[in-house]
Amino acid sequence: MNAASELTVADVGEFGLIARLKARFGESGVGVVQGIGDDTAALRLTPGYLLLATTDAAVEGVHFLRATIAPRTLGRRVLAVNLSDVASMGGIPRWALVSLSLPVKTPLSFADGLAAGLGEEAARYGLALVGGNLARSPDRVVLDLTLLGEVEPDRVLYRSGARPGDRLLVTGTLGDAAAGLAILLGQVSASRPEAAVLIERHQLPTPRIAAGRAIALSGFATAMIDLSDGLASDLGHLAEESKVGGVIEAARIPLSPALRSLANATGHDPLDWALRGGEDYELLLTAPAERVPELIAAVTATGVELTEVGEVVSEPGLWLRQTDGRKEPLGATHWQHFG
Amino acid sequence: MNAASELTVADVGEFGLIARLKARFGESGVGVVQGIGDDTAALRLTPGYLLLATTDAAVEGVHFLRATIAPRTLGRRVLAVNLSDVASMGGIPRWALVSLSLPVKTPLSFADGLAAGLGEEAARYGLALVGGNLARSPDRVVLDLTLLGEVEPDRVLYRSGARPGDRLLVTGTLGDAAAGLAILLGQVSASRPEAAVLIERHQLPTPRIAAGRAIALSGFATAMIDLSDGLASDLGHLAEESKVGGVIEAARIPLSPALRSLANATGHDPLDWALRGGEDYELLLTAPAERVPELIAAVTATGVELTEVGEVVSEPGLWLRQTDGRKEPLGATHWQHFG
Numbered sequence: 275m276n277a278a279s280e281l282t283v284a285d286v287g288e289f290g291l292i293a294r295l296k297a298r299f300g301e302s303g304v305g306v307v308q309g310i311g312d313d314t315a316a317l318r319l320t321p322g323y324l325l326l327a328t329t330d331a332a333v334e335g336v337h338f339l340r341a342t343i344a345p346r347t348l349g350r351r352v353l354a355v356n357l358s359d360v361a362s363m364g365g366i367p368r369w370a371l372v373s374l375s376l377p378v379k380t381p382l383s384f385a386d387g388l389a390a391g392l393g394e395e396a397a398r399y400g401l402a403l404v405g406g407n408l409a410r411s412p413d414r415v416v417l418d419l420t421l422l423g424e425v426e427p428d429r430v431l432y433r434s435g436a437r438p439g440d441r442l443l444v445t446g447t448l449g450d451a452a453a454g455l456a457i458l459l460g461q462v463s464a465s466r467p468e469a470a471v472l473i474e475r476h477q478l479p480t481p482r483i484a485a486g487r488a489i490a491l492s493g494f495a496t497a498m499i500d501l502s503d504g505l506a507s508d509l510g511h512l513a514e515e516s517k518v519g520g521v522i523e524a525a526r527i528p529l530s531p532a533l534r535s536l537a538n539a540t541g542h543d544p545l546d547w548a549l550r551g552g553e554d555y556e557l558l559l560t561a562p563a564e565r566v567p568e569l570i571a572a573v574t575a576t577g578v579e580l581t582e583v584g585e586v587v588s589e590p591g592l593w594l595r596q597t598d599g600r601k602e603p604l605g606a607t608h609w610q611h612f613g
Numbered sequence: 614m615n616a617a618s619e620l621t622v623a624d625v626g627e628f629g630l631i632a633r634l635k636a637r638f639g640e641s642g643v644g645v646v647q648g649i650g651d652d653t654a655a656l657r658l659t660p661g662y663l664l665l666a667t668t669d670a671a672v673e674g675v676h677f678l679r680a681t682i683a684p685r686t687l688g689r690r691v692l693a694v695n696l697s698d699v700a701s702m703g704g705i706p707r708w709a710l711v712s713l714s715l716p717v718k719t720p721l722s723f724a725d726g727l728a729a730g731l732g733e734e735a736a737r738y739g740l741a742l743v744g745g746n747l748a749r750s751p752d753r754v755v756l757d758l759t760l761l762g763e764v765e766p767d768r769v770l771y772r773s774g775a776r777p778g779d780r781l782l783v784t785g786t787l788g789d790a791a792a793g794l795a796i797l798l799g800q801v802s803a804s805r806p807e808a809a810v811l812i813e814r815h816q817l818p819t820p821r822i823a824a825g826r827a828i829a830l831s832g833f834a835t836a837m838i839d840l841s842d843g844l845a846s847d848l849g850h851l852a853e854e855s856k857v858g859g860v861i862e863a864a865r866i867p868l869s870p871a872l873r874s875l876a877n878a879t880g881h882d883p884l885d886w887a888l889r890g891g892e893d894y895e896l897l898l899t900a901p902a903e904r905v906p907e908l909i910a911a912v913t914a915t916g917v918e919l920t921e922v923g924e925v926v927s928e929p930g931l932w933l934r935q936t937d938g939r940k941e942p943l944g945a946t947h948w949q950h951f952g
Contacts, residue, residue, distance in 0.1 A: 307663060311854065312772050313698040313839055314667035314762070319658060324646060328653035328744055329710040329759055335751040336714075359652040371668040373712075373757045375675075405667055411753070412674040418712045418746075418757040420668055423653070433651050500652055515650065 281382040288408050291385060295372070296403065298386075298393030303402025304368060315404035317369055319424050326423040326430075328359040334414040342458055345384045347477050348417070349391025355502070356421035357399055357481035358555040362500035363432075364490020365425035367483065369404045370396060373418040375411035388417070399483055429490040431498040436516035436560040438588035440496055443569065445482050445557045445578050447530040448505055449544055450475035452551015453537075462540055468532035475530075479555035484576040486557060492572045494565035504552040505583075506604045509592055512558065521593045522549075522584040522604060549594070549604065560586055620721040627747050630724060634711070635742065637725075637732030642741025643707060654743035656708055658763050665762040665769075667698040673753040681797055684723045686816050687756070688730020694841070695760035696738055696820035697894040701839035702771075703829020704764035706822065708743045709735060712757040714750035727756070738822055768829040770837040775855035775899040777927035779835055782908065784821050784896045784917050786869040787844055788883055789814035791890015792876075801879055807871035814869075818894035823915040825896060831911045833904035843891040844922075845943045848931055851897060860932045861888075861923040861943060888933070888943065899925055 283291055292310075301309040308316035319325055332338055332352045343351070353370065360367045372392065376385065396403065401421075454476030456462040457469050482500075489495045499512045505522065513520050527548050537544035561569050566582055573580035584595075592604035622630055631649075640648040647655035658664055671677055671691045682690070692709065699706045711731065715724065735742065740760075793815030795801040796808050821839075828834045838851045844866070848859050866887050876883035900908050905921055912919035923934075931943035 307766075308769075308771060313701040314665040314704070314760075316702065316764070316769055316771075317664040317666060318766075319664060321660070325656040325658060325664060325761075326653040327656060327708065327710060327759075327761060329712050329746050329757070331712045331714060331746050331748050331755075331757065333714050333748050333750050333755070336749045362652040363655065365653070369666065371666060371759060373668045373670045373759075375670060375672050375755060407668050407670050407757075409670050409672050410675045411672050411755070414751060414753065416670075416672070416714060416750070416755045416757075418668075418670065418755075420666075420710060420712075420759040421653075422664075422666060422761075425655070427646075427657075430647075430655055432647060432655075 282378065283376050283380045283382055283385050284378040286382060291408055294386060295389045298389040299396050299403040301403055303400065306402050306404060309402060309404045315369065317404065322427070323424040324427050324430055326360055326363050326365045326425055327420065328356055329418065329420040330356050332417045334416065343477055345387030346391035349388040350395040351477055351479070352417050352419050353392055353395040354479050354481045355555065356419050357483060358479065358500040358502070360421060360423040361482045361486035362498050362557055363425055363430055364486050364498065365423040365430070366487065367399050367401055367421055367423040369422040370401050371404060371420040372406040374406065375409045375416040377411050377413055377415070380415065425490065429493065431490055431495055433497055433499050433512045433515035436497040436512060436518050436586045438518055438586055439563065440560040440586040441563050441566050441582050442520060442522065442584040442586060443559050443561065443566065443580050443582050444528065445485050445573065445580055446554070447528045447533065448501065448554050448556060449533050449548030449551055450530050451479060451553040452547040453533050455553070462536065462542065466536055466539060468535050471532045472536065476553060479553065481555060482557045482578060485573045485578040488572045488576050489559055489569065492569055494569050495559045495561045498557055498559040501554045501556045501558055502552055504550045505558065506549045506592065507552070508558055513592060519587045519589045519591045520584060521587055521595055521601065523595050525597045526581065526583045528579060528581040621717065622715050622719045622721055622724050623717040625721060630747055633725060634728045637728040638735050638742040640742055642739065645708070645741050645743060648741060648743045654708065656743065661766070662763040663766050663769055665699055665702050665704045665764055666759065667695055668757065668759040669695050671756045673755065682816055684726030685730035688727040689734040689817055691756050691758050692731055692734040693818050693820045694894065695758050696822060697818065697839040699760060699762040700821045700825035701837050701896055702764055703768055703825050703837065704762040705826065706738050706740055706760055706762040708761040709740050710743060710759040711745040713745065714748045714755040716750050716752055719754065764829065768832065770829055770834055772836055772838050772851045772854035774836040775851060775857050775925045776835055777857055777925055778902065779899040779925040780902050780905050780921050781859060781861065781923040781925060782898050782900065782905065782919050782921050783867065784824050784912065784919055785893070786867045786872065787840065787893050787895060788872050788887030788890055789869050790818060790892040791886040792872055794892070801875065801881065805875055805878060807874050810871045811875065815892060818892065820894060821896045821917060824912050824917040827911045827915050828898055828908065831908055833908050834898045834900045837896055837898040840893045840895045840897055841891055843889045844897065845888045845931065847897055852931060858926045858928045858930045859923060860926055860934055860940070862934050864936045865920065865922045867918065867920040
């Protein structure tokens with residue numbers, strides 16, 4: 275260790291890093307029979323529940339830049355994105371495994387910040403860290419997270435249950451994350467007063483765990499998905515799995531005051547961000563029309579808005595109905611890596 | 614796509630890659646209620662069983678070089694290493710999640726080879742691929758694998774159950790993988806006739822799933838761990854968790870004919886590879902002396918050798934008893950990344 279320079283992860287070594295991560299991220303939790311410290315974790319599900327499992331990665335230079343996101347925010351974000359997947363099944367998140375690859379010259383402060391963010395988000399949702407892997411990486415930080423949860427088999431919600439006539443509903447407001455990213459990328463002025471809130475909506479999405487549980491437990495929803503790729507694209511996934519089509523009412527799409535204000539000031543179409551931008555991590559769900567008021571009441575009780583935005587139709591295809599009644603194709607464009 | 618050059622992953626895109634991976638790696642399997650294609654997998658454990666969860670990564674330039682390992686072998690190896698962790702708990706592997714980060718210029722043949730290797734190893738052990746993530750990586754291949762399994766709560770084996778007086782036993786032969794690595798690294802002549810078999814033992818370890826199950830179901834073992842870091846180091850982990858010490862008999866350590874032959878020809882001490890080399894992925898377990906014959910019979914029935922190599926003692930510390938009766942400290946050196 276060179277006292278004159280900043281400490282790096284090499285100065286504390288693998289076991290030191292693991293200790294620092296464990297100190298931030300609770301190891302005990304519901305159903306943890308054996309956590310970190312053996313060859314695998316041993317976990318006890320609630321009897322009769324289904325296990326939910328999902329994984330997502332954050333690669334430096336692709337998903338994030340160290341220059342534009344604080345390590346603590348990054349840690350929270352990676353966990354939030356995985357939590358959102360569990361929320362969209364109506365599930366309860368329980369356990370996380372973290373696989374972290376770090377260059378040896380990574381500042382220790384970066385690793386500590388990441389651990390703090392992971393720990394903070396985990397505590398917020400009652401997660402336990404039950405396993406992981408630390409590896410050296412030649413030049414980039416790669417953070418892979420696996421999240422395990424559980425759900426009642428008669429309450430789990432898939433993408434495939436939507437039926438013609440069902441209403442389409444979304445939580446929260448849409449497009450904020452895409453506008454935040456546009457600001458970060460310098461495509462839109464960062465000097466607007468609403469910039470900070472939109473950037474935060476991009477960097478720190480709120481996984482809709484409580485809303486997802488309320489929706490699942492109500493028994494009223496027929497299908498659900500989280501909005502990671504954008505409303506047009508994710509509605510496309512849901513419609514495809516359910517073998518239906520969908521019509522979105524442009525005027526009903528919930529937009530935040532910040533997004534409207536930025537769009538007005540810069541001449542952007544806020545609907546473009548809401549429909550085609552991604553990473554809002556709100557929930558899109560379907561339910562029979564007669565159940566909509568009860569669903570809205572159940573979700574509102576968790577402190578989250580739920581808005582009806584359109585309907586499920588039997589003919590394949592996605593449509594946007596403008597305020598003047600014109601219907602135009604929504605043109606779902608699937609986001610692809612390696613595109 | 615440039616017809617004159619080799620196809621890359623960019624030519625088939627994310628969805629093309631996912632389709633190729635799914636085609637190689639079965640999606641259906643025991644307990645798969647919802648596999649790939651929704652926000653999370655939904656899985657049904659055998660009622661009353663514990664869930665086992667582990668994760669491990671392979672980073673290009675750290676854990677492997679594309680020049681020295683075929684992609685198919687790499688795919689099999691990454692899965693095998695995770696399977697070994699489930700074996701060491703006495704568990705049944707069930708489901709895998711694969712997180713793969715690839716540079717856009719990765720040859721499609723590399724991705725296909727990796728998928729073929731993952732699929733081959735998965736088929737061998739009855740695993741289903743239930744989730745994953747594909748991401749672009751700026752310059753290195755990173756493969757993160759999460760493996761889920763299950764085990765009877767009254768049969769699971771931890772590192773912590775060893776008791777003074779128990780015998781120490783290992784499956785298979787030790788040191789082969791370390792010798793194979795020494796050959797790959799050019800530290801030992803690659804022209805020896807036994808080189809190929811030792812290199813294969815390094816690149817393609819056999820996870821001891823059937824042996825692990827036989828050991829767990831016998832009810833005779835008290836603790837178990839897999840040998841990833843080397844006998845000295847992994848015995849150290851087991852002893853630490855069990856709050857005991859251990860004595861290894863040098864003459865009893867099982868060595869393969871190939872290892873003995875290479876050691877003889879090159880003047881190396883084969884015990885050094887067996888004790889301090891790693892990555893054999895054999896099992897180290899403990900059991901009361903009176904149960905050893907039955908355990909050996911149960912494991913031999915799975916086609917794997919089980920050898921008594923020493924005993925558990927109450928005083929902390931690890932010792933090696935030489936053939937002349939001298940006891941010397943085993944000096945467990947814990948392998949550390951970032952060391």
